[in-house]
């Protein structure tokens with residue numbers, strides 16, 4: 610553990626799911642941390658336990674506006690997610706990294722691969738994204754953010770940028786009811802209501818537990834510059850269908866609640882442009898970061914459900 614005598618690390622989106630888990634990790638490592646968030650989707654309760662932490666400071670700020678004066682930074686984890694592409698255009702956070710000459714990690718996403726024609730998806734695949742559709746704003750926004758990061762990297766002052774293409778991540782502090790499939794299924798299992806699956810349940814995803822993700826992001830940030838050639842997939846390459854996921858969630862909740870029986874599933878029509886398959890090719894991450902995901906779906910879900918029950922004890926019936 611490092612003692613907090615050096616420059617602080619900035620975490621944008623600090624009140625969100627990944628941001629708050631990253632803040633906890635960095636503080637445990639003895640870093641000084643400054644968090645920024647405008648609470649658009651994040652919540653102060655994710656950071657309440659750090660209210661009086663001597664090495665943590667939180668700033669309520671919208672990162673689309675010029676940033677407040679900050680001390681010299683060690684690095685920036687850019688985990689805030691502006692909701693639409695125009696919000697990327699000025700990008701004060703990349704500009705801050707350039708002014709400060711500090712390293713920045715951009716949280717990109719597997720959505721840059723769109724509905725992929727290549728499986729599993731390596732970083733060299735350019736993707737198959739519909740640029741005009743209900744998902745386009747997020748997918749193309751992240752692609753634009755990657756392009757912008759590349760441009761900053763090539764600029765005369767050469768910003769040291771790391772790009773993580775994060776695949777579906779779940780775990781404690783994933784907001785309930787935010788539309789992500791794991792939180793929807795856990796909520797359904799705990800309230801004993803039907804699991805809603807869009808499509809016929811055969812679509813696959815690869816789910817990564819949050820601690821694996823945070824370790825991967827830190828490994829990427831700390832990696833020797835010359836060894837990082839561009840974007841790196843951070844995910845778990847165990848692929849499951851949505852029907853299988855429903856079964857695992859039900860099993861884990863049954864085990865905790867002492868119940869029995871399979872999930873009751875309600876199938877609804879599949880959303881436009883919803884990818885049929887998603888699995889990261891982790892060759893690059895495993896080879897360059899000396900990192901690999903280690904937490905199985907079952908184990909991660911157990912930790913997630915147990916955390917959920919501490920937040921919503923009434924669900925434990």
Ligand SMILES: NC(=O)c1ccc[n+]([C@@H]2O[C@H](COP(=O)([O-])OP(=O)(O)OC[C@H]3O[C@@H](n4cnc5c(N)ncnc54)[C@H](O)[C@@H]3O)[C@@H](O)[C@H]2O)c1
Nearest residue numbers: 622624625626627647648649650651671672689690716778
């Ligand atoms: N969780 C996943 O499965 C996943 C997968 C791929 C990529 N990502 C990326 O990782 C990052 C973090 O995701 P998350 O799951 O923690 O999401 P989240 O919504 O929980 O966290 C994002 C945080 O950013 C804050 N924010 C949004 N706009 C802001 C603004 N303009 N100014 C200041 N703060 C702002 C929100 O209030 C929130 O606290 C995002 O960039 C997301 O696109 C996440």
